Amino acid sequence: xxxxxxxxxxxxxxANRMRSMLTMLGMVIxxxxxxxxxxxxxxxxxxxxxxxxxxxxxxxxxxxxSTTSGGVRMGTGAAPTLTTxxxxxxxxxxxxxxVAPMLPGTAQVIYGPNNWSTVVAGTTxxxxxxxDWPLVSGSAFSDADVRSAARTAVLGRTVATNLFGDEDPVxxxxxxxxxxxxxxxxxxxxxxxxxxxxxxxxxxxxxTTAQRKLFGTQFPGTVRQIMVQARSAExxxxxxxxxxxxxxxxxxxxERADNDFDIRNLTALANTAAQTTRVMSIMLGAIASxxxxxxxxxxxxxxLVSVTERTREIGxxxxxxxxxxxxxxxxxxxxxxxxxxxxxxxxxxxIGGAVATHLIANTMIVIxxxxxxxxxxxxSAVGVFFGYYPARRAASLQPVDALxxx
Amino acid sequence: MAGPPLIVxxxxxxxxxxxxxxxxxxxxxxxxxxxxxxxxxMGPSGSGKxxxxxxxxxxxVPSRGRYVxxxxxxxxxxxxxxxxLRNRVVGFVFQGFxxxxxxxxxxxxxxxxxxxxxxxxxxxxxxxxxxxxxxxxGFETYLPSRVSGGQxxxxxxxxxxxxxxxxxxxxxPTGNLDSRTSHxxxxxxxxxxxxxxxxxxxxxxxxxxxxxxxxxxxxxDGRILSDRSTPGPAGGAxx
Ligand SMILES: Nc1ncnc2c1ncn2[C@@H]1O[C@H](COP(=O)(O)OP(=O)(O)O)[C@@H](O)[C@H]1O
Ligand SMILES: [Mg+2]
Numbered sequence: 001x002x003x004x005x006x007x008x009x010x011x012x013x014x015a016n017r018m019r020s021m022l023t024m025l026g027m028v029i030x031x032x033x034x035x036x037x038x039x040x041x042x043x044x045x046x047x048x049x050x051x052x053x054x055x056x057x058x059x060x061x062x063x064x065x066s067t068t069s070g071g072v073r074m075g076t077g078a079a080p081t082l083t084t085x086x087x088x089x090x091x092x093x094x095x096x097x098x099v100a101p102m103l104p105g106t107a108q109v110i111y112g113p114n115n116w117s118t119v120v121a122g123t124t125x126x127x128x129x130x131x132d133w134p135l136v137s138g139s140a141f142s143d144a145d146v147r148s149a150a151r152t153a154v155l156g157r158t159v160a161t162n163l164f165g166d167e168d169p170v171x172x173x174x175x176x177x178x179x180x181x182x183x184x185x186x187x188x189x190x191x192x193x194x195x196x197x198x199x200x201x202x203x204x205x206x207x208t209t210a211q212r213k214l215f216g217t218q219f220p221g222t223v224r225q226i227m228v229q230a231r232s233a234e235x236x237x238x239x240x241x242x243x244x245x246x247x248x249x250x251x252x253x254x255e256r257a258d259n260d261f262d263i264r265n266l267t268a269l270a271n272t273a274a275q276t277t278r279v280m281s282i283m284l285g286a287i288a289s290x291x292x293x294x295x296x297x298x299x300x301x302x303x304l305v306s307v308t309e310r311t312r313e314i315g316x317x318x319x320x321x322x323x324x325x326x327x328x329x330x331x332x333x334x335x336x337x338x339x340x341x342x343x344x345x346x347x348x349x350x351i352g353g354a355v356a357t358h359l360i361a362n363t364m365i366v367i368x369x370x371x372x373x374x375x376x377x378x379x380s381a382v383g384v385f386f387g388y389y390p391a392r393r394a395a396s397l398q399p400v401d402a403l404x405x406x
Numbered sequence: 407m408a409g410p411p412l413i414v415x416x417x418x419x420x421x422x423x424x425x426x427x428x429x430x431x432x433x434x435x436x437x438x439x440x441x442x443x444x445x446x447x448m449g450p451s452g453s454g455k456x457x458x459x460x461x462x463x464x465x466x467v468p469s470r471g472r473y474v475x476x477x478x479x480x481x482x483x484x485x486x487x488x489x490x491l492r493n494r495v496v497g498f499v500f501q502g503f504x505x506x507x508x509x510x511x512x513x514x515x516x517x518x519x520x521x522x523x524x525x526x527x528x529x530x531x532x533x534x535x536x537x538x539x540x541x542x543x544g545f546e547t548y549l550p551s552r553v554s555g556g557q558x559x560x561x562x563x564x565x566x567x568x569x570x571x572x573x574x575x576x577x578x579p580t581g582n583l584d585s586r587t588s589h590x591x592x593x594x595x596x597x598x599x600x601x602x603x604x605x606x607x608x609x610x611x612x613x614x615x616x617x618x619x620x621x622x623x624x625x626x627d628g629r630i631l632s633d634r635s636t637p638g639p640a641g642g643a644x645x
Contacts, residue, residue: 316504319492323521400465403500
């Protein structure tokens with residue numbers, strides 16, 4: 001019976017080819033929009049999640065600066081207020097697991113005929129602990145290297161590729177600002193940061209070397225920032241309070257004075273970013289769903305026209321023995337078939353659009369089986385929901401009235 | 407014919423609610439039709455013939471009185487049971503043929519079998535055989551618009567016949583046909599009545615068409631004016 005009714009529904013759709021196609025178009029656009037938007041939303045979320053995972057966990061970054069000199073408030077990082085000694089003191093706090101001072105600067109790096117401009121960061125070996133950043137070759141520079149300001153370097157993947165190609169750089173000597181450095185380690189690939197920077201485009205050197213030989217300042221021992229990893233998520237607040245107290249005390253700040261440093265909870269920032277992306281991707285999906293509903297209303301509209309147009313046909317069918325549920329099912333099936341075919345075409349368009357977006361804009365897209373199945377389920381639901389009312393109208397026609405209809 | 411009558415109407419009435427108030431279209435109809443009978447209903451336009459036929463065909467419900475079809479009181483039946491009666495017990499033939507324009511003749515004839523739950527291949531086979539019975543062999547795949555009015559009415563008769571009903575109701579079946587074709591259609595009806603024992607109730611305006619039936623009921627203003635036997639099909643067999 002269902003098979004026969006399906007054939008009937010197919011027949012009538014074929015008979016009204018143009019109208020059926022236009023009706024389906026609404027569905028095609030709706031489903032394509034849902035799949036495309038969900039793919040883009042999921043992609044954005046995944047790339048944010050990956051950046052967050054690559055950042056390391058329970059992180060603070062302590063930035064120097066924000067001093068007031070002669071009434072002019074300088075921006076963060078403007079004044080060299082943090083020192084390696086501050087970093088060592090923070091490391092003694094009970095909530096703190098690891099601390100890495102940072103003195104970054106840009107420099108030209110040369111190996112043989114190749115040169116590359118990159119961020120050279122003076123730090124300590126604990127940087128790799130804080131950032132949860134493994135080495136693929138060699139080792140990190142030692143504490144002895146830091147004490148003696150040795151000219152050793154650990155390369156990020158991008159720098160290694162640009163200077164050495166596929167060659168293993170460990171043991172080779174590169175020149176940074178004309179100073180020879182021995183490469184002791186190669187870092188694993190990290191990928192993009194939350195702000196879209198290539199985290200692998202960097203070289204790590206002992207912080208003392210950076211201070212004395214690369215980016216010498218008039219204040220010895222200063223660093224730009226200190227990265228701090230707390231022992232757990234629970235002690236983040238306590239760690240922040242203790243660090244603030246400790247640094248104010250060490251910097252001899254009077255009671256009323258502002259901090260001359262800035263502590264940022266990177267983990268909280270990252271969570272905010274993740275939250276924002278999640279909201280955005282839900283919104284994208286919701287907006288796309290609206291077009292699906294609009295497509296459904298299109299189906300209802302067409303089905304209502306179809307019921308009116310075929311009033312006499314319905315009367316004939318009732319007169320020769322169709323039950324109300326046969327009529328109901330026939331029109332419902334028509335609506336569902338319209339929406340399912342529309343949905344199928346829409347899924348193809350949506351997936352095609354997502355792949356095209358990926359190729360053209362190079363954004364990450366994620367098409368999950370769930371989003372496709374979900375779109376199909378939604379489309380059938382829309383078909384049934386918006387097809388039901390016209391079908392009910394058809395099924396409740398009185399045979400005499402329907403037969404009299406011209 | 408022995409046995410209980412196929413159709414029994416007792417004090418049957420039908421009112422319509424209109425803007426001008428209640429209009430009584432059928433007054434107080436008492437009628438019994440034996441199985442195997444052939445009855446012609448005549449009457450002026452607006453006398454309620456179609457209304458009566460629609461009630462007989464379970465397309466409409468009476469306002470008063472009792473209608474017993476094939477031993478079942480139709481008033482007590484639900485929608486599905488009445489659909490079943492329309493499908494299996496009654497075959498309806500309309501003045502305007504009422505074929506589905508977009509499907510071929512065989513599909514049109516097969517349609518009642520769809521609602522009888524017959525499988526597709528079987529439906530088509532039965533439909534083709536039934537078309538052959540009404541003289542339309544070879545026209546199976548034609549669309550209704552490609553055949554003449556007389557042929558369309560034959561298709562409609564085949565559709566009414568396809569579920570082997572006990573009763574055929576025909577409301578002015580020759581109203582849209584020329585005289586020669588009308589007589590051909592009537593011979594088809596009387597043939598079915600004689601050979602298969604199918605009960606026939608038809609409405610007509612024309613004396614010579616009514617003469618094909620063995621019984622003539624005159625309806626005026628929703629009441630039966632006269633109800634008598636006629637010489638029968640033999641009398642009307644000569645055009
Ligand atoms: N749905 C309706 N509402 C109001 N009046 C109706 C309706 N159907 C039929 N009638 C009236 O009932 C009367 C009988 O109609 P009908 O049975 O079609 O007559 P006939 O077939 O004998 O010409 C007519 O006067 C017609 O106007
Ligand atoms: Mg009439």
